[in-house]
Amino acid sequence: MSYQHFAYYYDQLMEDAPYEQWISFFEQAIVSVGADISSVLDVGCGTGSISIPLSLKGYDVTGIDLSGDMLAVAHEKSLTQHASVQFLQQDMTEIDGLAEFDAAVIFCDSLNYLLTEEKVAAAFQSIYRHLKENGLFLFDVHSLYKIHNIFSGNTFAENAEEVSYIWQCYEGEYPDSVEHELSFFVREEDSRYSRFDEVHMQRTLSVKAYEQLLEEAGFTVLKITGDFSENKLESEAERIFFICIKSK
CATH class of the missing domain: 3.40.50.150 (Vaccinia Virus protein VP39)
Incomplete structure (x- = not known):
């Protein structure tokens, strides 16, 4: 990916x-x-x-x-x-x-x-x-500790002036995996914000x-x-x- x-x-x-x-x-x-x-x-x-x-x-x-x-x-x-x-x-x-x-x-x-x-x-x-x-x-x-205890089921966010994000983590379909749903908001020249969404999957062994x-x-x-x-x-x-x- x-x-x-x-x-x-x-x-x-x-x-x-x-x-x-x-x-x-x-x-x-x-x-x-x-x-x-x-x-x-x-x-x-x-x-x-x-x-x-x-x-x-x-x-x-x-x-x-x-x-x-x-x-x-x-x-x-x-x-x-x-x-x-x-x-x-x-x-x-x-x-x-x-x-x-x-x-x-x-x-x-x-x-x-x-x-x-x-x-x-x-x-x-x-x-x-x-x-x-x-x-x-x-x-x-x-x-494995990070996948199960820090990522899975948790949400991270940052509200910065130019780029902000909401990062939600869910248990993935594979064993010991996580799905990251990312929404980030980018400030444009007219001070409005554009939103972009991406999904990333990770797995460890x-x-x-x-x-x-x-x-x-x-x-x-x-x-x-x-x-x-x-x-x-x-x-x-x-x-x-x-x-x-x-x-x-």
């Missing part, structure tokens, strides 16, 4: 997202593994909020996303910030025609838009094929299920953590982070 109207207001609504922590997680993982990383594939790159900072740090970055609208925003941002990133519209389950990379990342719960284990497996296999030997694969997903699919794809899981912390208990974490290496 790809973002449409929402893509053009995504950064305003996500301005408090801890992107710098994802960057730090990436660089700390490199140090902990002792890897030499030059090229990075940013899968589900969205508006480039990870791709662009990595490029500005000197990495050779390629960003892929299913949403052409998100990629259009990412491209404009990269030009404004003088970052050299190749952005391509591709499905993470069918990555095609790219070189092999030293590392691949899927951050900000992009993997949770895949609603079946078969799709997740296909994404892992697709990424595996585009990593060099001993390449790193890092990603995060929503925890158990940590054990992710581990099994990773191993079947050929990865070795080096470390699993929660909420950017080495000490956060898995049962309390909202995000689960995986550090993996291409091992076969």
